[in-house]
Amino acid sequence: MYGFHLALTPFPLLAHNRNYAYGMTMLENDDLDFYQEPQEAEFEAREEVIKVKGEDDVKLTVRSGKHGPIMNDLVETISREEPVAMDWIYTRLENEMLQVSYEISHAESLTEFRDGVSKIHAPGLNIMYGDAKGNIAWFGAAKLYSRAEGVHSKFILDGADPTQDHLMLLDFDQNPQAINPRWDYVYSANNQPEEVDGRLYPGYYLPEDRAKKIVQLLEAKDDFTQSHVEEMIYNVQSSNSAELAGIVLRNMSLVKMNDLEKEAIETLKAWDGSYKKEDIAPAIYFTLIYNILENTFKDEMGEETFDQFIKAHLSKRQIAKQIQMLKSRLIPDLVKAQLTITSGFAYGVDILAHRQTLACNGKTIAVLGSGLNCIYPQRHQADMLKI
Secondary structure (H helix, E strand, O other): OEEEOOOOOOOOOEEEOOOEEEEEEEOOEOOEEEEEOOOOOOOEEEEEEEOOOOOOOEEEEEEEEOOEEEHHHOOOOOOOOOOEEEEEHHHHOOOOHHHHHHHHHOOOOHHHHHHHHOOOOOOOEEEEEEEOOOOEEEEEEOOOEEOOOOOOOOOOEEOOOHHHOOOEEOOHHHOOEEEOOOOOOOOOOOEOOOOEOOEOOOEOOEOOHHHHHHHHHHHOOOOOOHHHHHHHHOOOEOOOHHHHHHHHHHOOOOOOOOHHHHHHHHHHHOOOOEOOOOOOHHHHHHHHHHHHHHHHHHHHHOHHHHHHHHOOHHHHHHHHHHHHOOOOOHHHHHHHOOOOEEEOOOOOHHHHHHHHHHHOOOOEEEOOOOOOOOOOOHHHHHHHHHO
C-alpha cells in the first residue's frame, strides 16, 4: 500500500495499491458546541506551555469545566463576562484513528473498508473509495448527532439546562454516503451533503459552486482519459460566479457611474467565470461582492464581528443567497408573454428561476440530469412537486 502518512502513524490515510484506492477531504460538519456556564460553576485550572522555535514559550492558564475549556480566557473576541465553554465531540468519545488507518489500509473488500471508516468520529471527513472491481463509494465519516427539539447549536447553549446538554448519537447508516450510485460517480468539494435523518446537517460547508462544476464536467462525458482528468483538475471556471454577477448587473443603474466604473461593468458583463491569472473580471467581481456584503451586514454586526464574518466560510455561503434575493426583472415579463422558463433544477440560479416563475404563476420545465426516479438535489423535492 503506497500513500501519505501522518507523523508517527504507520498506516496511510490517503493511499492506493493494485486493488483499491482512497482519499479524503474535510466534511466541514458542525461538531463544536458552546455553552454559557453559570457564574457559580466551579472550574479546574491547569497551565499549558507552547514551545515556539526561536521565541519565548507561550504560557496559558486554561480553566475547564463540565463542557470543556473556558474560551473567554483564550479568545479575545469573546466579549461577554459569563464563562463560555467549548464542547467538542472529539473529546467525548474514544479516538480510534490508529485503528481506522489500519483497517482502511488493510481492507480486502468495500464492506471491510466501510467498517473501518465507520469508526471515525471527529473531525468529520469525506472519504472517497474506488477499487479494481469497479466499486466506488463516498462516505460522510463522522459521529453525527441530533439534539432535543428547539435546541439550536448555532447559538451559545445554556450550560445549566440539562435538556440542552443531551446528544442523541446517530448510527453510521444515517450518515450521508453513496455506494455504487446509479449516476456512476462520486465526488466531494467540502459542500453541504444531502439530508441526514430527514434534515440538512449543520456545518460550515463551502459554497456549492465547486461541487456543481465537478458535476457539470462529469456529466458531459463518460470516457475520461488521463488528460481529461488533468483538464478537470486544472479547470478554473466557476459554475455560478458569472451568473451571480449577471444578476447584480441587471439590478444596477449606470446613471451615476463614471467612465472607469462603466468600463469595469462592461468587463464583468463579458466574463465567463474563469479565474485565470491575467483576468481582471474576478477582482472586479469580488470587490463588488465585498461591497454588497459590507453594506448588508456591517452596520448591524459592527466592525469587529463583520471582520470575523468576512474571513469565514459563512460569508462565502452568503454570497449566492444575498444576490439571489435580487429578483430577476426578466421573469415576470417572460411569464406575462406566456413563455415557458426552462432551467436545470440545480442549486443557485437554476432553482431560483423555477421558484420565481412559479411565484409569478408561470410555466417552468426542470431538466433533470438524474432522471425522474432519483431527484437530485434531494432538498428540491418540494419544488419538484410544485412544478
